[in-house]
Amino acid sequence: MAPSDRTRFAPNSAAARDIEYYLHPYTNLKVHEENGPLIINSGKGVFVYDDQGKEYIEGMAGLWCTSLGYGEERLAKAAYDQLLQMSYTQGFTHRSNETAINLAEKLISIAPEGMRKVFFTNSGSEANDTQVKIVWYYNNTLGRPEKKKIIGRKKAYHGITLAASSLTGVEYAQKGFDVPLDRFLHVSPAHYWRDGQDGESEEEYATRLANELDQMIEAEGPETVAAFIAEPVMGAGGAIPPPKTYFAKIQAVLKKHEVLFIADEVITGFGRTGNMFACETYDLKPDLMSVAKALSSAYLPIGGVMMTDEIYQVLRDGGDKYGMWNTGYTYSGHPASAAVALETLTIYEERDTIGHVRAVTPTFQAGLQSFADHPLVGEVRGVGLVGAIELCPDKENKGAFDPAAKVAPYLVARAHEYGVILRALPSDGVAFCPPLIISEDEIGMVMERAGKALEDTWAYVHMEGLV
Numbered sequence: 001m002a003p004s005d006r007t008r009f010a011p012n013s014a015a016a017r018d019i020e021y022y023l024h025p026y027t028n029l030k031v032h033e034e035n036g037p038l039i040i041n042s043g044k045g046v047f048v049y050d051d052q053g054k055e056y057i058e059g060m061a062g063l064w065c066t067s068l069g070y071g072e073e074r075l076a077k078a079a080y081d082q083l084l085q086m087s088y089t090q091g092f093t094h095r096s097n098e099t100a101i102n103l104a105e106k107l108i109s110i111a112p113e114g115m116r117k118v119f120f121t122n123s124g125s126e127a128n129d130t131q132v133k134i135v136w137y138y139n140n141t142l143g144r145p146e147k148k149k150i151i152g153r154k155k156a157y158h159g160i161t162l163a164a165s166s167l168t169g170v171e172y173a174q175k176g177f178d179v180p181l182d183r184f185l186h187v188s189p190a191h192y193w194r195d196g197q198d199g200e201s202e203e204e205y206a207t208r209l210a211n212e213l214d215q216m217i218e219a220e221g222p223e224t225v226a227a228f229i230a231e232p233v234m235g236a237g238g239a240i241p242p243p244k245t246y247f248a249k250i251q252a253v254l255k256k257h258e259v260l261f262i263a264d265e266v267i268t269g270f271g272r273t274g275n276m277f278a279c280e281t282y283d284l285k286p287d288l289m290s291v292a293k294a295l296s297s298a299y300l301p302i303g304g305v306m307m308t309d310e311i312y313q314v315l316r317d318g319g320d321k322y323g324m325w326n327t328g329y330t331y332s333g334h335p336a337s338a339a340v341a342l343e344t345l346t347i348y349e350e351r352d353t354i355g356h357v358r359a360v361t362p363t364f365q366a367g368l369q370s371f372a373d374h375p376l377v378g379e380v381r382g383v384g385l386v387g388a389i390e391l392c393p394d395k396e397n398k399g400a401f402d403p404a405a406k407v408a409p410y411l412v413a414r415a416h417e418y419g420v421i422l423r424a425l426p427s428d429g430v431a432f433c434p435p436l437i438i439s440e441d442e443i444g445m446v447m448e449r450a451g452k453a454l455e456d457t458w459a460y461v462h463m464e465g466l467v
């Protein structure tokens, strides 16, 4: 019996065919066969519409990516024009196309100081996978074949290719897949509200985490540790901004041991925190950066690795040993993706998107803070246009619900009913990450709908005896 025959969906409906043929990413396959998909076929501005015509505010910008919202004609036209003129040119063996060249130049012109070259990928995972290859090639070229371990953080999300999911620290992305691979290590995440000890200041907590990293590098042997990777604001692990002084202390440890710093700006890049890059927001000086998502406002897939001149010079010298820089994707620097990315960056500048983010941030953050006194909300956190509320059964003791009770997923489901898309995170966090173009009125709508969902969740936890 085909799965669609077992569902309540009409034969041959889109939902039935989805269940029958489409293996979804990150989906509970059995539940999907029962419940079917949410099919979203159109969007305009910050709104999307499902196949029943129901309207939602995209409070998560898709997967933290649709920065310019939906239906932006200029981006569609940029792709169309480029595809007509030249649909594909490879980047291998000295071939190039002017659109990718323009994009590389533009990216370096807006990147944090010190970034010198861009390597193009199709996604954030590929960018982080490439980071691993760069770091290993770099140390092989320098004659340090032992210096290969890479340290990430528990709860971090860096993607799902084999190497990227080894950098990742959320358990759900690793279970069943035999990752992390060897040579990948993880230190504690940085979440002061949840993990700070009684009487410990935020700065003391940051010192403790820097000491943990220092001790791990010492224990492993600095000659074996190549790099450390972090999202400036932890995304899928909780939408958690860093504690005060955290990155300054971490960067000092990395410098001491000659360990490269990779900043994963896949979520934070291109305005999310109120600066072009979160490296500016938190004064980070990475050796390597990963970007994707808002680079093209998710109109076409594209990502990239940016690197300092010091890294580039070693890759260049690697050619003397290995023949050439032998890695790349068929679609690295794809002209259509590059054209859309270039147009996205042009729109950010012309419309002063970062100025807009700064202007509406107080409304957005105040909207989140309006939930802070609710008895179900343990913590409210955020920066720029990203943030989260964390639900907890007793805020005094910062307790946590049994994950099986699915409290945050309940809130997210209720929010859905009220017409706002939010996302449940580990430890019953609920993330908010709207398109960067969101207006003050639309922020008000997000918060109002989320507030109703919070009230429903409060009733639910009582009904279930969870508080």
Ligand SMILES: Cc1ncc(COP(=O)(O)O)c(C=O)c1O
Residues within 6 Å of the ligand: 063, 122, 123, 124, 125, 126, 128, 157, 158, 159, 160, 231, 235, 236, 264, 265, 266, 267, 292, 293
């Ligand atoms: C910080 C971060 N890095 C990397 C990735 C992986 O990007 P992709 O899904 O495009 O492979 C993600 C995806 O959400 C992310 O949030």
